[in-house]
Amino acid sequence: MHNTNLTAIVLTRNEEPVVKDCLESVKWADEIVVVDHGSTDKTLEVVKKFGVKIIVEAPVYSNFSDRRNLGAKEALGEWLLYVDADERVTPELKEEILHTISNFKFQISNFVGYAIPRKNIRLTKVLYHGGWWPDYVLRLMRKDKLIKWEGELHEQPKIDGEVGKLKEAFLHYSHRGSLEHKLQNTINWSEIEGRKMFNAGHPPMNIIRFLSAMWREFYYRMIKQKAFLDGTEGVMEAFYQVFSVFISYARLWEMQQKSEKEKK
Structure with a gap:
């Protein structure tokens, strides 16, 4: 375990084929919170076998912002990292996140949130054109600076403070090919x-x-x-x-x- 006090929050809904790989990519976090929205496949079985202790069942009529806010409410970490089930945190991104949190701790940086680029893998190929790169998403933030997530679809967090950008990217297996x-x-x-x-x-x-x-x-x-x-x-x-x-x-x-x- 790294002494970063970081909670990874994963949203799921019928993600049985992909959720294990997602959880593997964030297992280095101090805590993992899974917010599930009515999965009817074996998603929750996979999550429990992986050892995730905090599983939140989102209300049927909740939207994406509601579920992200639920995850923040349950999280104990000072920092929150939101990862969707079809996304992966690469080893390079992991190290950059740990370094970034360390910089804040030692007052080297004042950013309270970070946008992370995504490599969108669509139809089995990483797309760098057509508006798919760098596709920044604001997913790393201080819990005490998160006001709330807003929006039914393409939701965005409201953050009290300055936001920076990371260089390393998520892998996003969008639509799984x-x-x-x-x-x-x-x-x-x-x-x-x-x-x-x-x-x-x-x-x-x-x-x-x-x-x-x-x-x-x-x-x-x-x-x-x-x-x-x-x-x-x-x-x-x-x-x-x-x-x-x-x-x-x-x-x-x-x-x-x-x-x-x-x-x-």
Whole structure:
């Protein structure tokens, strides 16, 4: 054990195939807290076999921010490291985290939080273009400086103090290389995205708005961020993101249509 007083907080939901490797990558932490959101596979069995002592069962209707806040509430560490089940802390990142915490302890640095880059592995390949690198996520922070996490999807922490950046990266096995898994995630997340836009009073969807939204995504991924430089996988992922945007707006369209019918 390292005397850093660090708690690793791992969020899970049906992560049986990947959670063990995730836990292995943070086993050096002083404490591990797992926040599970209704897993129906053997995720919790794997977690318990690994020896994790603090397992929090999140409410059914909790969102990502709620679950991250639950993890912070249970954590005893002075520092919190948030890791998703499909992410891995490399040995290089581990050493940088330990060095960073040590610097704070000896007042060499005043940052109270750190954004960590991610190497996104999509369709079995690390993507460095198309907007996927460096993909900084704010995941390392002092517990006493964390105000709260906010946001239903793409949640962000509010921190009282300055935030720095680390150089070493998470490995992010996004969608685990499976199109079936990608599609299932898109189905789940698009409902949340559509609901957010609907609740915000988004203008009624029409042909122009559909085409405009998809063109913006295509331009950003393929032209501005040069997704084609990552080869076939980069191009496939860029087009998939255009499709994902379409599905989110199609969900919005469905909600708008239903709302109009209910008014009649």
